[in-house]
């Protein structure tokens with residue numbers, strides 16, 4: 192079976208500047224894949240290519256993007272295969288949520304049931320006002336409803352957590368987890384990395400229009416983690432100076448602890464013993480996705 196999404200050798204240029212440079216990756220079934228990168232890395236440009244939107248006129252295009260083995264234009268019933276949540280809603284402000292979704296459903300030859308289900312799914316059944324009066328979170332829910340309309344197997348979501356309140360974020364995480372656990376595929380871009388880390392099975396990291404990492408989230412954390420150990424001792428200044436002389440980076444933390452980067456816990460204990468300082472606490476801190484991402488970007492600079 193082909194992968195849920197295959198992207199191969201995508202290139203894009205805007206105004207003489209390369210925005211995507213040989214972008215290739217795959218998104219498997221049954222998993223949530225995070226598409227991460229700094230502002231302007233090229234995430235939206237890539238996602239739009241996957242979903243067959245090349246609205247940004249004049250951009251020379253090259254490469255292949257396939258969903259469930261086919262280019263978007265060749266999908267027989269695209270809405271049942273692929274759902275897309277854009278970063279901005281792009282709805283007529285005078286319409287209601289139901290009218291907006293009905294127009295999408297009509298284009299996709301879906302019945303009114305699909306609209307009702309999608310509104311219910313995202314918790315907007317009671318939202319009868321016009322879209323212009325919607326909060327940011329309601330707009331985001333409506334954009335997500337558009338992606339869910341045809342009950343597709345592949346979801347491509349551009350910053351879907353943006354604007355959602357904590358309950359909405361929890362709901363979306365659970366909804367996406369269920370989708371992947373039922374065998375579907377999710378590709379989503381996001382910036383609040385630590386919040387979504389538990390949801391992400393895989394990570395594709397894009398920087399300056401190039402894929403710099405593709406693989407399991409755990410592997411990303413391992414390979415880009417600058418490990419930190421929280422340390423207490425009976426003589427912190429003396430220990431800090433000795434650790435510094437052994438190449439570690441040391442930062443003072445609230446409560447008298449020091450955060451040490453660049454040495455393992457055992458090495459720190461040995462340095463302490465060598466300078467006659469009794470180390471009383473060594474707590475390795477688990478690396479967060481945002482810290483690993485920061486380290487990955489730092490390495491690329």
Ligand SMILES: Nc1ncnc2c1ncn2[C@@H]1O[C@H](COP(=O)(O)OP(=O)(O)OP(=O)(O)O)[C@@H](O)[C@H]1O
Pocket residue numbers: 205206210228229230231232233234235236237247248
């Ligand atoms: N229509 C356009 N004309 C000119 N440049 C564009 C156009 N669309 C995108 N770009 C440029 O392409 C680069 C990548 O943009 P893109 O929106 O894909 O990044 P992104 O990773 O999604 O960023 P963000 O996290 O801020 O949403 C940016 O430098 C952007 O300015």
